[in-house]
Structure formats: C-alpha cells, structure tokens
Amino acid sequence: MRSARFPGKRFSFLRLGIFLAVVIIGGCATYIGINFQLENRKPTAEPWFGSYIDVTATPSYAFESQSSDSQGNVLLAFVVSRSSDDCAPTWGGAYSLAEANQALDLDRRIAQVQRSGRSAVISFGGQAGVELAQSCQTVGDLADAYSQVISRYNVSTIDVDIEGDSLADSESMLRRAQAIAQLQSASGTDTLNVWLTLPADQNGLTNDGVAAVQTFLDQGVAISGVNLMTMDFGVQSSDTAVAALVEDALSAGHSQLFRLFAANMTFHSSHQIWAMMGATVMIGQSDVAGESFTLADAGTISTFALTNGLGRLSMWSANRDFECEANYSDWGSVADFCSGVSQEAGGFASVLSYDFTGSADDQIDGAQQVTPQTPNATEDDPATSPYPIWSAEESYAVGSKVVWHRNVYIALWGPNDGHQPDEVTSGTSAAWRLVGPVLKGETPEPEPTVSAGTYAQWDTSTAYGAGDRVMFDGVAFQAKWWTQGDSPTVQNDSDTSPWRELTTQEIQELTDN
Known part of the structure; x- marks a missing residue:
C-alpha cells in the first residue's frame, strides 16, 4: 500500500511504532521530571492559626494582652468605607483610623502585638458595611486607601474578605485586584502577603469565588493563599456533623485551585496547593438555626488540616470563644459575644491552634517579620507621655490609664493604691493591664474635666x-x-x-x- 500523500513511500508500521514509543517515553519522562520537582518543592512556611477579632464590638476584646500560642496571630476586622461615596478607610464604618486610635487606642494595641513577636493581620471587607473597592472609584484612590491602613499599622499581611454584593460586582473586583497588584508592584511581592477570603459550600468555592481568584491571577497579584469560609452550610448538625462538610469543601476547593493555578501557567504540587489554602470556621452556633460547630468538630478539623498540610486555620471569632452566661435567653441563636455551646473560655482557639505554630507574616518562599517602631528609652518623660506617669501616691479609678517605664497600663480595679503597674500584668490578681508601648511622637493628652453644674453636688440626705x-x-x-x-x-x-x-x-x- 502506497501513501497518496508521499508518492513512492510505503507506510511503515514499524516506524510509527518507534515514533509513538519515543513520544510516550518522552512524555512520561517529562511528567515524571515535573512531578518530581513539584513534589520536592514543598512549602517552607509553617502552617498558622489566627482568630478574627471584631475590633469595634462591645465588650471590647483585649487581643493585645493575649500571650498564649493560640493567639499568636490576630486578624483584625473589618476595614470598610463609612458610606458608598466615601473612599476613606474606617473600622466597621464607625471609626476613622484616627478616631479608632483615640477611642480604642488601636495603634498602641497593634504595636503591642507586634512587639511581642506576634502577627497582626488587617482584614478588609467582610459581610457588613461598604467595601472600599465599591466606594473608591479609581484604582489609584483605592490603592491609596489600602496604603493608608498598611503603613499606619506597619503590617505586611492583609486579608481581603470578599462576600455579599461585592463578590458578584465584577467592576469593583477588577479595581480591587488592580489596586493590590499596584501596591505589590510598588513595594515588592515579598513585602505584602495577600490572602483572599471567599465563601464556600460543600462543593468548594462558589462560582463567584472562582471568578474572584481568576481576576486576581489575571492582574498579576501574588496570592499568598485562598481562605475558604467554611460555615453556614444550611445543613442540620443532627443530620451531618459540620466537620464533615468542612472537609468536603476543602477537598473540592483544593481541586479547584489546582486547576486555576495550572490554567494560569503557575504549576504547584498538591502539597503546595494545600499550603496555599486556609479554612475559617464559625465556632459554636452558626447563623443557621440547628447548625453548630462543636469542640469535637474543632478537633476533627485540626487533625484534617494538619494531615493535609493546610497552610492556615482561622475562626470567627475570638470575641465569641466563651460560654454564654446562664441568663442568656437563647443559646440556640447566634450571638456576637459567646459561642452558644458548653466550653471553657478560649477552648476553640486552643483546639484549632494545636501544632499551627507559624506566623502569618511568613511567605511560602521566605519570611517577612514586622518590627514596630517604638522608643528605646525606658525613663518616663511627662512631655512625651500620653497619660500621667504612675505615682504610688495617687489613687486610680477603674479604667484610668498611666505610663510606666514607657508602657501604657489601664487600671482593672480600684482604688488602685500603691500597686506598681508592672508587678502583675496578667491573671485575676492583676491590678493593671498592659495596653502597649508609648509610641513615637506622642504628647500628653489633655485631661478631660466635668464642667461645673453638670451634676448636682452629693448630699448626705439624698x-x-x-x-x-x-x-x-x-x-x-x-x-x-x-x-x-x-x-x-x-x-x-x-x-x-x-x-x-x-x-x-x-x-x-x-x-x-
């Protein structure tokens, strides 16, 4: 049989066989070589745990005072706009950055976290409030808003929580990705770690979540990781344990991210994909009636995460990691200040953080640790102290703030006579709580006074x-x-x-x- 395409040439099954064998062997060798390289390019960063902190919630959570391993990293939530036509960053729409410093002493508290060798991560967005990418109308303005927050708090890791209406808003999504790419380009991708926090269900990331990751990749953002919000599945816990649903979501999300990065010509091993993933669980009673994440679920997820090499594990929130008081009316309804299940204070963080020893500021391919700019002097100077210098001769009421050895303390009980602030800084016997260091450039704050006539004079017969x-x-x-x-x-x-x-x-x- 002669070939019509090549006159005078006979078709040779032998040559075809040899050609196919070479192709197959070459392809296998290439695959084996690539796979060998990928499997040996395992992550160098340690997995990390971080609790979200609702900064503006009451009662206020003293995240700066927590020194246990379970609170090594804190995710401070949420920075948003005050309104749809205001591009200025605020905390929860309630405090500008300056107002948060005055009312919440936030600058000092974040500096204290960093000074103690822990990581403070700023979370932008969230479920409520107006997202900055929607209120800022240009990429430059949005990048500037992000930069104000990053530089003020001297952080190297941000968490971009995209959910609700902003998740399906493709215009603001593109602006968000371009602004963050601009920040990374200006400072270097190794100095700004970016985590995307996105909704998930049993099938992994939602379609909008997948599109969000794709947009960030298309715009050249170096994504440190993708954190799945594994909560609110809408499944009764009496039928299926929440932990099983979380595992399904993460396994499906792993496959999605593997394909997304590969399609972007960024090839990672299975180990690396797990290391670039996170999960955030909602401890205790969720937003869905009948759905509750228990301490047993926490143990199951901790084991699953460690077994698979998950890069990050988080929870919403440290404000809720307490048992509700006995007089709380409905443990079956979600609360901002307690979990709705029987537990010891900090119980969920203790279980979930087990063996998650890493820092949020560690990159997969390196490490970046933030050191706050604080004074070296230890001698107190009234001219550079925001509050009065502590004196053994003075009596201090609960809530009074003083400076001692260049640190700010707040009185936990009173009358606080003669108790030196740094005698005991933790535990039930503490008279004072350490808030944080005196910051550079601080000067005395004017002592507010009650104007005469505001209240009636005390009367012994009244x-x-x-x-x-x-x-x-x-x-x-x-x-x-x-x-x-x-x-x-x-x-x-x-x-x-x-x-x-x-x-x-x-x-x-x-x-x-």
Whole structure:
C-alpha cells in the first residue's frame, strides 16, 4: 500500500511504532521530571492559626494582652468605607483610623502585638458595611486607601474578605485586584502577603469565588493563599456533623485551585496547593438555626488540616470563644459575644491552634517579620507621655490609664493604691493591664474635666439609685446601687462601696456631646 500523500513511500508500521514509543517515553519522562520537582518543592512556611477579632464590638476584646500560642496571630476586622461615596478607610464604618486610635487606642494595641513577636493581620471587607473597592472609584484612590491602613499599622499581611454584593460586582473586583497588584508592584511581592477570603459550600468555592481568584491571577497579584469560609452550610448538625462538610469543601476547593493555578501557567504540587489554602470556621452556633460547630468538630478539623498540610486555620471569632452566661435567653441563636455551646473560655482557639505554630507574616518562599517602631528609652518623660506617669501616691479609678517605664497600663480595679503597674500584668490578681508601648511622637493628652453644674453636688440626705451621678470635691461619681449617706470617697470603687469614679472615657464622651 502506497501513501497518496508521499508518492513512492510505503507506510511503515514499524516506524510509527518507534515514533509513538519515543513520544510516550518522552512524555512520561517529562511528567515524571515535573512531578518530581513539584513534589520536592514543598512549602517552607509553617502552617498558622489566627482568630478574627471584631475590633469595634462591645465588650471590647483585649487581643493585645493575649500571650498564649493560640493567639499568636490576630486578624483584625473589618476595614470598610463609612458610606458608598466615601473612599476613606474606617473600622466597621464607625471609626476613622484616627478616631479608632483615640477611642480604642488601636495603634498602641497593634504595636503591642507586634512587639511581642506576634502577627497582626488587617482584614478588609467582610459581610457588613461598604467595601472600599465599591466606594473608591479609581484604582489609584483605592490603592491609596489600602496604603493608608498598611503603613499606619506597619503590617505586611492583609486579608481581603470578599462576600455579599461585592463578590458578584465584577467592576469593583477588577479595581480591587488592580489596586493590590499596584501596591505589590510598588513595594515588592515579598513585602505584602495577600490572602483572599471567599465563601464556600460543600462543593468548594462558589462560582463567584472562582471568578474572584481568576481576576486576581489575571492582574498579576501574588496570592499568598485562598481562605475558604467554611460555615453556614444550611445543613442540620443532627443530620451531618459540620466537620464533615468542612472537609468536603476543602477537598473540592483544593481541586479547584489546582486547576486555576495550572490554567494560569503557575504549576504547584498538591502539597503546595494545600499550603496555599486556609479554612475559617464559625465556632459554636452558626447563623443557621440547628447548625453548630462543636469542640469535637474543632478537633476533627485540626487533625484534617494538619494531615493535609493546610497552610492556615482561622475562626470567627475570638470575641465569641466563651460560654454564654446562664441568663442568656437563647443559646440556640447566634450571638456576637459567646459561642452558644458548653466550653471553657478560649477552648476553640486552643483546639484549632494545636501544632499551627507559624506566623502569618511568613511567605511560602521566605519570611517577612514586622518590627514596630517604638522608643528605646525606658525613663518616663511627662512631655512625651500620653497619660500621667504612675505615682504610688495617687489613687486610680477603674479604667484610668498611666505610663510606666514607657508602657501604657489601664487600671482593672480600684482604688488602685500603691500597686506598681508592672508587678502583675496578667491573671485575676492583676491590678493593671498592659495596653502597649508609648509610641513615637506622642504628647500628653489633655485631661478631660466635668464642667461645673453638670451634676448636682452629693448630699448626705439624698437617696441615689443605680446610675445616678454626682459631684464631690470636683470629681464626678456614679452610684452602683441604691445608696444614702455613703460618701463617694469612702472606699471608692471597692466591692463594698456604692460609688465609682467616672472613667476618663466617660468624661470624654460628656465633653464630646
């Protein structure tokens, strides 16, 4: 049989066989070589755990004072816009960056986290509020808004939480990716770690979540990792344990990300994909009635994460890692300040963080550790101290702030007579709590005062109810319970005294109003 395409040439099955064999052997060798290289390019960073902290929630969570391994990394949430036509970054839409420093002492608290060798991660977006990428109308303005936050808090890792309406907004998604690519281009991809936090279900990332990752890859963003929000599955826990649903979501997400990166001509091994993944669980009672993530679920997920080499594990939130008080009306409804399950304080963080020893500031291919800019001096100077220097001769009310050895402390109980701030800084016997270092450039804050006539003078014959306020010797006091004839200065702020002195913050609020 002659070939019509090549006259005079006979078709040779032998040559075809040899050619196919060479192709197959070459292809296998190439695949084996690539696979060998990928399998040996395992991540160098240690997996890390981080609790989200709702910065603006009340009661305030003292994330700066936590020193256990379970609180090595904190994810501070959320930075958003104040309104749809305001590009300025705020905390929860309630505080500008400057206002958060004044009202929440946030700059100092973040500096304290970093000074203790821990990582502070700023989370942009979230479920509520107006996302910056939607309110900032140009890439340059958005990049500037991000930069204001990053530079103010001296952080090297950000968490971009995209959900709700902003997830399906392709225009703001593109602007967000371009702005972050611009920041990385200006500072270097090895100095800004970017984690994307996206919704997930049992099938992994949602379609919009997949599109979000693709947009960031298309714009050249060096993604440190993709964190799946593995929560609110809408499945009754009596039917299926939440841990099983989380495992399904992560396994499916792993396959999705493997394909996404490969399609972008960025080839990673299976190990590397797991290391570039995170999971955030909602501890205790979720937003869905009948769905609850238990401590047993936490143990299961911790084991699964460690076995597969998951790069990050997080929870929402440290504010909720407490058992609800006995008088809380409905443990079956989600709460911002407790989990809705029986537990010890910090129990979920303790289980989930087991063997997650890494830092959020470690890159997969290197490490970047932030060191805050704090003064080296230890001698206190009233001219450069934001609060009065502590004195053993003074009596301090609960909530009073002082400076001692270039650190700011807050009084936990009173009257606080003679207790040196750095004697005990933790535990139930502590008279003071360390807030953080005195920062460069600080000067004394003016002491707010209560104007004459704001409250009536205390009178020995008048009966006062809980919450009533009076003036005594120029100082404002508030009644803790019904009292008559008890002087505000007698055992002020002790357990037996019916009076407590107004805090500086309460007086400041009076002045502001």
